[in-house]
Amino acid sequence: MFEFLEEKITKLFDKLSKRGMLSEKDVDDALRDIRIALLEADVHYLVVKQLLDNIRQKAMGEELSRSIDPSKYLLRLLKQELINIMGPAVQMKTDGVIVLIGLQGTGKTTTAVKLAKYMKEKKGLNPYLVSVDFNRPAAQEQLITLAKANGFPVHGDIRAKGYDGLKDLRLSSARAGCDFIIVDTAGRLHIDTELMDELKQVKDALKPTQTVLVIDSMMGHDVLRMAQGFMNSVGYDGAIFTKFEGDTRGGAVISFKKIIDKPIFYTGIGESVSALEPFVPDKLVSRMIGSGDIEGLVEKVSEVVTDTDVEHAKGIAKGKFTFHDFIKQLKMVKRLGSIESLFDMVPGFGKLKGSVKADTVKKDMKVYEAIINSMTTKERDNPDILNGKRKQRIANGSGTKVEDVNRLIKRFYESQRMMDIIQKGGIKGIQRFLH
Ligand SMILES: Nc1nc2c(ncn2[C@@H]2O[C@H](COP(=O)(O)OP(=O)(O)O)[C@@H](O)[C@H]2O)c(=O)[nH]1
Ligand SMILES: [Mg+2]
Structure with missing residues (x-):
């Protein structure tokens, strides 16, 4: 994750650190290079603009010229602005019903079980899993198998009773001694009205505490348009980015909070059910640009x-x-x-x-x-x-x-x-x- 940006930024600042004092032109050149790197990493142009405006404003102040190591100071500014733009870490709710939505193949089913495992092991909670897919029995079966393999209570086939049956889910969960419900839903390859209608009905029937959009990090620059589409038609409270361990440029992750105005709760970082990490911007940025943890x-x-x-x-x-x-x-x-x-x-x-x-x-x-x-x-x-x-x-x-x-x-x-x-x-x- 972020290797692309990490490499560009490291190279740029390695070069810059050899300069010692920075002239106004040096700073301008550096900001231009940062801008190009961010755009190439698929960061949304509005986000790039705001980031650079903020850095420029601070870099033109007194402190840069007074600082002992100007290139380090500039790097710190970049780091701070990246953290700010991604917002503080926000916790996902863990009561009532949590509904996962998203396109097919993004990792909803896997993430449902990952979340269950995380909540059980890290927070001592007892989640109840259910797949609500009226059309694809195989999709339900996938969740049931994965949940059972990992020892989680999971609801059986929901197709017989239709949307009405969803109202009984809370009871089934309580009977199984569970604290909250994680719902896996149907996906399609593209956003279409049929999918959106189905998801809206599921939401109406379940009255979820939070709805979470599951996003494939490898999707490329269409991510934000897709996320906006889901926001306009179904609505959700935050996102989980999966496949984040891969060679993704990461621009959508950086842009998400500012453009969609919702937090990222977690990232999926592998196929195994334990590969889930809370989204903590300052840790991520530290790993990406110098000073590490x-x-x-x-x-x-x-x-x-x-x-x-x-x-x-x-x-x-x-x-x-x-x-x-x-x-x-x-x-x-x-x-x-x-x-x-x-x-x-x-x-x-x-x-x-x-x-x-x-x-x-x-x-x-x-x-x-x-x-x-x-x-x-x-x-x-x-x-x-x-x-x-x-x-x-x-x-x-x-x-x-x-x-x-x-x-x-x-x-x-x-x-x-x-x-x-x-x-x-x-x-x-x-x-x-x-x-
Ligand atoms: N590498 C990687 N693969 C993942 C991750 N999350 C899910 N997958 C894989 O993505 C594929 C689709 O996942 P699935 O949960 O079936 O997606 P769904 O169609 O949205 O339910 C599966 O092969 C998963 O193993 C992740 O964080 N990293
Ligand atoms: Mg699925």
Whole structure:
């Protein structure tokens, strides 16, 4: 999601950050490039205009010229405006009846079960599922099967009693001991009056607490017109964007709140029934443009990194990185717990997630610790003296193989290099190191 914009914006600001002070023309050029990137990402032109007007207004003020790092300041403005335009995170209601509507194949049925799972696991609620599709028994069957497979109470075939039968749904749900009802509805490939009439009748019969439009993120730039069509004829209270993990340009997600004037509640991020995420604009924007969830990362790190560690890190910065430091670094990483969850918080690191398995790292660490323990103090201080003979002795002493010792030495030099780069370039340095 948003990879397209992420790439464009990162490139633009990388270039800009080399400038130092920014002239008025630099700012104008940057704003023009941002404008093009947003339009190319299918952000609605009205949204682009408002975003840029707001940024320009703030960028022309005093603060930009006074700020220590103008390009960072401009990036922060962009970030803030993107968050503002998407609005604050809004919670979907979870009482009475929630009706999901949308075109065919957008993911309504899957989302109904995803929501049920989310509400049960995250909020301790008991949802009741029902598919209201009078024409396609197979569509009802799909929900019934998926709901049962995941252990949720689900209503049987509703066709016999027609719209009248819908009035009994609340009773059936209460009887099943459920707190609220999630309704899956029929869809068509295109908006047509027949579909809209059917949905209107369903709404009339069910009097839902909230109606939610399910939207396929891959649909492209027609999304907003479709969303407007559903708004005009059926009406709804918010949206869920599915297939958001894919290579979508994301413009519709950015534009939705401003153009349709309704919130996005959730995003679907995969086919599995657990692939649902609340829509939180600031988290999304942080992931997209720099600074990641740095606050989260700092919080997590500060929970486990002690003052001694900090003193030690300062020591490394001044002197030479040795195996003593390396082992301390390993211990710190071990305390940090899941490495994968850390990657999530740092921009550009998400991609690495699959490549580093926390389990492997933990296993490696045990081996590394054993090897380092078998080294003499002199060897730990001075890794360069490790010749074949010494390596063999260390391998024997630690019950490992020379290959393991070599692997450790390679990792050690990588770490040494990384420390060097981090000292010179901060987070950006780490990102460059990993690419
Ligand atoms: N990759 C991905 N696929 C999804 C997501 N949500 C639904 N799908 C898939 O989209 C297809 C259509 O989903 P379905 O729930 O049957 O759509 P419906 O016609 O609106 O009920 C199915 O193959 C789902 O597995 C999602 O968030 N990501
Ligand atoms: Mg369906």
